[in-house]
Amino acid sequence: MTGTTPRIVVSRWIPDDAVALLREVGEVWLPEPDRALPAAELHEVLAGADAAVVTLSERVDAAFADAAGPGLKVVANVAVGHDNVDVPALAERGITVTNTPGVLTDATADIAFGLLLSVTRRLGEGERLLRSRTPWSFHLGFMLGSGLQGKTLGVVGLGQIGRAMAARAQAFGMSVVYTGRRRAPADVEASLDATYLPQDELLATADVVSLHCPLTTETRHLIDAEALAAMKPTAFLVNTTRGPVVDEAALAAALREGTIAGAGLDVFEHEPDVHPGLLDLDNVALAPHLGSATVETRTAMATLAARNVLAVLAGEPPLTEVTP
Numbered sequence: 004m005t006g007t008t009p010r011i012v013v014s015r016w017i018p019d020d021a022v023a024l025l026r027e028v029g030e031v032w033l034p035e036p037d038r039a040l041p042a043a044e045l046h047e048v049l050a051g052a053d054a055a056v057v058t059l060s061e062r063v064d065a066a067f068a069d070a071a072g073p074g075l076k077v078v079a080n081v082a083v084g085h086d087n088v089d090v091p092a093l094a095e096r097g098i099t100v101t102n103t104p105g106v107l108t109d110a111t112a113d114i115a116f117g118l119l120l121s122v123t124r125r126l127g128e129g130e131r132l133l134r135s136r137t138p139w140s141f142h143l144g145f146m147l148g149s150g151l152q153g154k155t156l157g158v159v160g161l162g163q164i165g166r167a168m169a170a171r172a173q174a175f176g177m178s179v180v181y182t183g184r185r186r187a188p189a190d191v192e193a194s195l196d197a198t199y200l201p202q203d204e205l206l207a208t209a210d211v212v213s214l215h216c217p218l219t220t221e222t223r224h225l226i227d228a229e230a231l232a233a234m235k236p237t238a239f240l241v242n243t244t245r246g247p248v249v250d251e252a253a254l255a256a257a258l259r260e261g262t263i264a265g266a267g268l269d270v271f272e273h274e275p276d277v278h279p280g281l282l283d284l285d286n287v288a289l290a291p292h293l294g295s296a297t298v299e300t301r302t303a304m305a306t307l308a309a310r311n312v313l314a315v316l317a318g319e320p321p322l323t324e325v326t327p
Protein backbone atom coordinates (compact mmCIF):
# COMPACT_ATOMS: atom_id res chain seq x y z
CA MET A 4 0.00 0.00 0.00
CA THR A 5 1.19 3.49 -0.77
CA GLY A 6 0.14 4.81 2.65
CA THR A 7 -1.99 3.53 5.45
CA THR A 8 -5.21 4.08 3.52
CA PRO A 9 -5.49 2.11 0.26
CA ARG A 10 -6.22 4.06 -2.91
CA ILE A 11 -9.03 2.52 -4.92
CA VAL A 12 -9.61 3.80 -8.44
CA VAL A 13 -13.04 3.17 -9.96
CA SER A 14 -13.02 3.82 -13.69
CA ARG A 15 -16.74 4.67 -14.11
CA TRP A 16 -19.97 5.14 -12.17
CA ILE A 17 -20.95 2.15 -10.06
CA PRO A 18 -24.00 1.82 -7.76
CA ASP A 19 -23.73 3.64 -4.40
CA ASP A 20 -23.88 0.42 -2.35
CA ALA A 21 -20.62 -0.71 -3.91
CA VAL A 22 -18.94 2.68 -3.45
CA ALA A 23 -19.98 2.60 0.22
CA LEU A 24 -18.35 -0.81 0.66
CA LEU A 25 -15.12 0.41 -0.92
CA ARG A 26 -15.14 3.56 1.25
CA GLU A 27 -15.13 1.32 4.35
CA VAL A 28 -11.55 0.35 3.56
CA GLY A 29 -10.01 2.95 1.32
CA GLU A 30 -9.94 6.32 -0.35
CA VAL A 31 -12.07 5.99 -3.47
CA TRP A 32 -11.49 7.96 -6.66
CA LEU A 33 -14.11 7.96 -9.39
CA PRO A 34 -14.85 10.34 -12.26
CA GLU A 35 -17.40 12.93 -11.17
CA PRO A 36 -19.44 13.59 -13.19
CA ASP A 37 -19.30 10.14 -14.74
CA ARG A 38 -17.57 9.87 -18.11
CA ALA A 39 -15.38 7.45 -20.08
CA LEU A 40 -11.79 8.45 -19.45
CA PRO A 41 -9.34 8.19 -22.35
CA ALA A 42 -6.65 5.59 -21.50
CA ALA A 43 -3.97 8.24 -20.89
CA GLU A 44 -6.15 10.05 -18.35
CA LEU A 45 -7.13 6.81 -16.61
CA HIS A 46 -3.46 5.83 -16.42
CA GLU A 47 -2.67 9.16 -14.76
CA VAL A 48 -5.25 8.70 -12.01
CA LEU A 49 -4.17 5.09 -11.49
CA ALA A 50 -0.77 6.17 -10.16
CA GLY A 51 -0.35 4.77 -6.67
CA ALA A 52 -3.56 2.69 -6.76
CA ASP A 53 -3.81 -0.40 -4.57
CA ALA A 54 -6.98 -1.58 -6.28
CA ALA A 55 -8.95 -0.80 -9.43
CA VAL A 56 -12.58 -1.43 -10.27
CA VAL A 57 -13.18 -1.39 -14.03
CA THR A 58 -15.88 -2.05 -16.59
CA LEU A 59 -15.67 -3.94 -19.86
CA SER A 60 -14.92 -0.75 -21.80
CA GLU A 61 -11.51 -0.27 -20.19
CA ARG A 62 -8.45 -2.05 -21.56
CA VAL A 63 -6.56 -3.55 -18.63
CA ASP A 64 -3.09 -4.54 -19.81
CA ALA A 65 0.57 -4.21 -18.90
CA ALA A 66 0.45 -0.43 -19.48
CA PHE A 67 -2.53 -0.16 -17.11
CA ALA A 68 -0.70 -2.14 -14.41
CA ASP A 69 2.51 -0.21 -14.91
CA ALA A 70 0.63 3.10 -14.68
CA ALA A 71 -0.71 2.04 -11.29
CA GLY A 72 2.71 0.99 -10.09
CA PRO A 73 3.91 -1.83 -7.84
CA GLY A 74 1.22 -1.28 -5.17
CA LEU A 75 -1.60 -2.56 -7.41
CA LYS A 76 -2.94 -5.78 -5.91
CA VAL A 77 -6.31 -6.34 -7.50
CA VAL A 78 -8.34 -5.40 -10.56
CA ALA A 79 -12.05 -6.14 -10.19
CA ASN A 80 -13.84 -6.27 -13.53
CA VAL A 81 -17.54 -5.47 -13.18
CA ALA A 82 -18.51 -8.02 -15.83
CA VAL A 83 -18.40 -11.75 -16.21
CA GLY A 84 -16.56 -11.52 -19.56
CA HIS A 85 -12.92 -10.51 -19.14
CA ASP A 86 -11.68 -10.22 -22.72
CA ASN A 87 -10.79 -6.59 -21.86
CA VAL A 88 -8.21 -7.81 -19.35
CA ASP A 89 -4.81 -9.25 -20.21
CA VAL A 90 -4.94 -11.72 -17.34
CA PRO A 91 -1.47 -13.26 -17.93
CA ALA A 92 0.18 -9.79 -17.97
CA LEU A 93 -1.41 -8.99 -14.61
CA ALA A 94 -0.66 -12.41 -13.14
CA GLU A 95 3.00 -11.93 -14.07
CA ARG A 96 2.97 -8.83 -11.88
CA GLY A 97 1.23 -10.64 -9.01
CA ILE A 98 -2.05 -8.76 -9.52
CA THR A 99 -5.29 -10.62 -8.79
CA VAL A 100 -8.08 -10.30 -11.38
CA THR A 101 -11.73 -10.90 -10.50
CA ASN A 102 -15.01 -10.90 -12.45
CA THR A 103 -18.72 -11.15 -11.60
CA PRO A 104 -20.11 -14.56 -12.61
CA GLY A 105 -23.48 -15.84 -11.43
CA VAL A 106 -25.14 -12.58 -10.46
CA LEU A 107 -25.99 -11.59 -14.05
CA THR A 108 -27.07 -14.97 -15.35
CA ASP A 109 -30.85 -14.44 -15.33
CA ALA A 110 -30.75 -10.83 -16.50
CA THR A 111 -28.63 -11.77 -19.51
CA ALA A 112 -30.72 -14.82 -20.40
CA ASP A 113 -33.83 -12.61 -20.14
CA ILE A 114 -32.39 -10.19 -22.71
CA ALA A 115 -31.37 -13.07 -24.98
CA PHE A 116 -34.87 -14.51 -24.87
CA GLY A 117 -36.41 -11.05 -25.19
CA LEU A 118 -34.42 -10.38 -28.36
CA LEU A 119 -35.45 -13.78 -29.68
CA LEU A 120 -39.13 -13.02 -29.13
CA SER A 121 -38.65 -9.53 -30.54
CA VAL A 122 -37.17 -10.76 -33.80
CA THR A 123 -39.35 -13.86 -34.27
CA ARG A 124 -42.61 -12.01 -33.48
CA ARG A 125 -41.50 -8.80 -35.23
CA LEU A 126 -42.12 -6.61 -32.18
CA GLY A 127 -39.61 -3.91 -33.06
CA GLU A 128 -40.81 -3.82 -36.63
CA GLY A 129 -44.41 -3.51 -35.45
CA GLU A 130 -43.54 -0.70 -33.08
CA ARG A 131 -41.66 1.15 -35.82
CA LEU A 132 -44.72 0.79 -38.05
CA LEU A 133 -46.98 2.32 -35.41
CA ARG A 134 -44.59 5.11 -34.46
CA SER A 135 -44.17 6.06 -38.11
CA ARG A 136 -47.99 6.50 -38.22
CA THR A 137 -48.19 4.08 -41.14
CA PRO A 138 -51.83 3.08 -41.78
CA TRP A 139 -52.55 -0.54 -40.83
CA SER A 140 -55.45 -2.85 -40.13
CA PHE A 141 -55.73 -6.26 -38.57
CA HIS A 142 -55.98 -9.12 -41.06
CA LEU A 143 -55.00 -12.75 -40.92
CA GLY A 144 -51.91 -12.39 -43.04
CA PHE A 145 -50.61 -9.24 -41.31
CA MET A 146 -47.01 -9.27 -40.01
CA LEU A 147 -46.74 -13.00 -39.51
CA GLY A 148 -43.78 -14.15 -37.46
CA SER A 149 -42.33 -17.50 -36.48
CA GLY A 150 -43.48 -19.51 -33.45
CA LEU A 151 -40.97 -21.08 -31.08
CA GLN A 152 -42.94 -24.06 -29.78
CA GLY A 153 -41.60 -27.36 -31.12
CA LYS A 154 -38.48 -25.69 -32.50
CA THR A 155 -34.87 -26.40 -31.53
CA LEU A 156 -32.61 -24.02 -29.64
CA GLY A 157 -28.89 -24.50 -30.28
CA VAL A 158 -26.80 -23.13 -27.41
CA VAL A 159 -23.16 -22.37 -28.15
CA GLY A 160 -21.49 -22.57 -24.73
CA LEU A 161 -23.59 -24.28 -22.06
CA GLY A 162 -22.20 -22.28 -19.12
CA GLN A 163 -24.41 -20.56 -16.58
CA ILE A 164 -26.04 -18.13 -19.02
CA GLY A 165 -26.36 -20.77 -21.74
CA ARG A 166 -28.16 -23.02 -19.26
CA ALA A 167 -30.49 -20.22 -18.18
CA MET A 168 -31.31 -19.57 -21.85
CA ALA A 169 -31.94 -23.29 -22.37
CA ALA A 170 -34.30 -23.37 -19.37
CA ARG A 171 -36.28 -20.45 -20.80
CA ALA A 172 -36.47 -22.23 -24.17
CA GLN A 173 -37.71 -25.39 -22.46
CA ALA A 174 -40.48 -23.39 -20.80
CA PHE A 175 -41.48 -22.16 -24.27
CA GLY A 176 -41.74 -25.74 -25.57
CA MET A 177 -38.44 -25.83 -27.44
CA SER A 178 -35.98 -28.69 -27.46
CA VAL A 179 -32.34 -27.97 -26.71
CA VAL A 180 -29.08 -28.96 -28.36
CA TYR A 181 -25.72 -27.48 -27.43
CA THR A 182 -22.12 -27.34 -28.44
CA GLY A 183 -18.96 -26.16 -26.74
CA ARG A 184 -15.43 -27.07 -25.85
CA ARG A 185 -16.59 -29.88 -23.61
CA ARG A 186 -19.66 -31.88 -22.68
CA ALA A 187 -21.75 -30.57 -19.79
CA PRO A 188 -22.11 -32.82 -16.73
CA ALA A 189 -24.71 -35.56 -17.18
CA ASP A 190 -27.09 -34.07 -14.59
CA VAL A 191 -27.07 -30.72 -16.44
CA GLU A 192 -27.78 -32.44 -19.76
CA ALA A 193 -30.57 -34.41 -18.11
CA SER A 194 -32.22 -31.44 -16.38
CA LEU A 195 -32.33 -29.45 -19.63
CA ASP A 196 -32.93 -32.52 -21.81
CA ALA A 197 -30.02 -31.09 -23.81
CA THR A 198 -28.20 -33.06 -26.48
CA TYR A 199 -24.55 -32.36 -27.28
CA LEU A 200 -23.76 -31.85 -30.98
CA PRO A 201 -20.56 -30.91 -32.80
CA GLN A 202 -20.79 -27.28 -33.90
CA ASP A 203 -21.40 -28.02 -37.60
CA GLU A 204 -24.32 -30.30 -36.77
CA LEU A 205 -25.79 -27.78 -34.36
CA LEU A 206 -25.61 -25.01 -36.98
CA ALA A 207 -27.30 -27.24 -39.55
CA THR A 208 -30.17 -28.33 -37.28
CA ALA A 209 -31.00 -25.52 -34.84
CA ASP A 210 -33.90 -23.15 -35.51
CA VAL A 211 -32.29 -20.66 -33.13
CA VAL A 212 -28.55 -20.40 -32.47
CA SER A 213 -27.81 -18.51 -29.25
CA LEU A 214 -24.22 -17.57 -28.41
CA HIS A 215 -23.06 -17.86 -24.80
CA CYS A 216 -19.35 -18.64 -25.16
CA PRO A 217 -16.74 -16.13 -23.93
CA LEU A 218 -14.76 -14.07 -26.45
CA THR A 219 -11.32 -15.66 -26.80
CA THR A 220 -8.85 -16.01 -29.66
CA GLU A 221 -10.63 -19.28 -30.52
CA THR A 222 -14.15 -17.80 -30.56
CA ARG A 223 -13.38 -14.54 -32.42
CA HIS A 224 -15.51 -14.72 -35.61
CA LEU A 225 -16.75 -18.17 -34.62
CA ILE A 226 -19.84 -17.19 -36.57
CA ASP A 227 -18.46 -16.14 -39.93
CA ALA A 228 -19.86 -16.31 -43.46
CA GLU A 229 -19.27 -20.07 -43.59
CA ALA A 230 -21.03 -20.72 -40.27
CA LEU A 231 -23.96 -18.52 -41.32
CA ALA A 232 -24.23 -20.41 -44.62
CA ALA A 233 -24.38 -23.67 -42.62
CA MET A 234 -27.48 -22.45 -40.73
CA LYS A 235 -31.00 -23.07 -41.99
CA PRO A 236 -32.47 -20.20 -44.04
CA THR A 237 -35.36 -20.19 -41.53
CA ALA A 238 -33.03 -19.96 -38.49
CA PHE A 239 -32.38 -17.05 -36.13
CA LEU A 240 -29.10 -16.02 -34.45
CA VAL A 241 -28.99 -14.45 -30.98
CA ASN A 242 -25.83 -12.83 -29.63
CA THR A 243 -25.62 -11.56 -26.04
CA THR A 244 -21.98 -12.47 -25.34
CA ARG A 245 -19.44 -10.28 -27.16
CA GLY A 246 -19.77 -8.69 -30.59
CA PRO A 247 -16.53 -10.03 -32.10
CA VAL A 248 -17.76 -13.64 -31.74
CA VAL A 249 -19.73 -12.78 -34.89
CA ASP A 250 -18.31 -11.39 -38.13
CA GLU A 251 -20.77 -8.49 -38.23
CA ALA A 252 -20.24 -7.65 -41.91
CA ALA A 253 -20.89 -11.29 -42.83
CA LEU A 254 -24.01 -11.28 -40.63
CA ALA A 255 -25.37 -8.11 -42.24
CA ALA A 256 -24.88 -9.71 -45.66
CA ALA A 257 -26.50 -12.98 -44.53
CA LEU A 258 -29.54 -11.15 -43.14
CA ARG A 259 -29.88 -9.05 -46.29
CA GLU A 260 -29.56 -12.02 -48.62
CA GLY A 261 -31.83 -14.36 -46.64
CA THR A 262 -29.07 -16.82 -45.77
CA ILE A 263 -30.69 -16.84 -42.30
CA ALA A 264 -34.10 -15.50 -41.26
CA GLY A 265 -33.14 -13.00 -38.59
CA ALA A 266 -31.01 -12.04 -35.61
CA GLY A 267 -31.29 -10.58 -32.13
CA LEU A 268 -28.19 -8.67 -31.07
CA ASP A 269 -27.25 -7.08 -27.77
CA VAL A 270 -23.54 -6.77 -28.54
CA PHE A 271 -21.57 -5.46 -31.50
CA GLU A 272 -18.17 -5.97 -33.01
CA HIS A 273 -17.04 -2.35 -32.65
CA GLU A 274 -19.18 -0.98 -29.80
CA PRO A 275 -20.67 1.54 -29.62
CA ASP A 276 -20.81 1.44 -33.42
CA VAL A 277 -23.26 -0.86 -35.14
CA HIS A 278 -22.60 -2.09 -38.67
CA PRO A 279 -24.69 0.28 -40.83
CA GLY A 280 -25.92 -2.69 -42.85
CA LEU A 281 -27.80 -3.93 -39.78
CA LEU A 282 -29.55 -0.67 -39.01
CA ASP A 283 -31.64 -0.71 -42.18
CA LEU A 284 -32.86 -4.29 -41.82
CA ASP A 285 -36.20 -5.24 -40.29
CA ASN A 286 -35.22 -8.85 -39.58
CA VAL A 287 -32.86 -7.88 -36.78
CA ALA A 288 -33.75 -6.87 -33.20
CA LEU A 289 -31.14 -4.60 -31.63
CA ALA A 290 -30.32 -3.59 -28.05
CA PRO A 291 -27.42 -1.42 -26.83
CA HIS A 292 -25.59 -3.99 -24.64
CA LEU A 293 -28.33 -4.24 -22.00
CA GLY A 294 -27.71 -7.86 -20.95
CA SER A 295 -27.05 -7.14 -17.28
CA ALA A 296 -28.72 -3.72 -17.17
CA THR A 297 -31.19 -3.99 -14.31
CA VAL A 298 -30.89 -2.05 -11.06
CA GLU A 299 -30.76 -5.30 -9.10
CA THR A 300 -28.17 -6.98 -11.29
CA ARG A 301 -25.84 -4.00 -11.64
CA THR A 302 -25.96 -3.55 -7.87
CA ALA A 303 -25.14 -7.22 -7.34
CA MET A 304 -22.29 -7.06 -9.89
CA ALA A 305 -20.70 -3.94 -8.41
CA THR A 306 -21.02 -5.12 -4.81
CA LEU A 307 -19.45 -8.45 -5.78
CA ALA A 308 -16.58 -6.53 -7.40
CA ALA A 309 -16.23 -4.40 -4.25
CA ARG A 310 -16.21 -7.50 -2.04
CA ASN A 311 -13.45 -8.95 -4.18
CA VAL A 312 -11.41 -5.77 -3.63
CA LEU A 313 -12.06 -5.86 0.11
CA ALA A 314 -11.00 -9.51 0.32
CA VAL A 315 -7.73 -9.02 -1.54
CA LEU A 316 -6.84 -5.85 0.39
CA ALA A 317 -7.47 -7.79 3.61
CA GLY A 318 -5.09 -10.52 2.44
CA GLU A 319 -7.94 -12.99 1.94
CA PRO A 320 -8.77 -15.03 -1.17
CA PRO A 321 -11.13 -13.23 -3.58
CA LEU A 322 -14.64 -14.58 -4.06
CA THR A 323 -14.54 -14.86 -7.86
CA GLU A 324 -11.03 -14.87 -9.23
CA VAL A 325 -10.10 -15.13 -12.91
CA THR A 326 -7.06 -17.31 -13.34
CA PRO A 327 -4.87 -17.17 -16.46
Ligand code: GLV
Pocket residue numbers: 059081082083084085107244294295
Ligand atom coordinates in the same frame (compact mmCIF):
# COMPACT_ATOMS: atom_id res chain seq x y z
C1 GLV B 1 -21.39 -8.07 -19.70
O1 GLV B 1 -21.37 -7.98 -20.88
C2 GLV B 1 -20.57 -8.94 -18.91
O2 GLV B 1 -19.67 -9.62 -19.43
O3 GLV B 1 -20.80 -8.97 -17.70
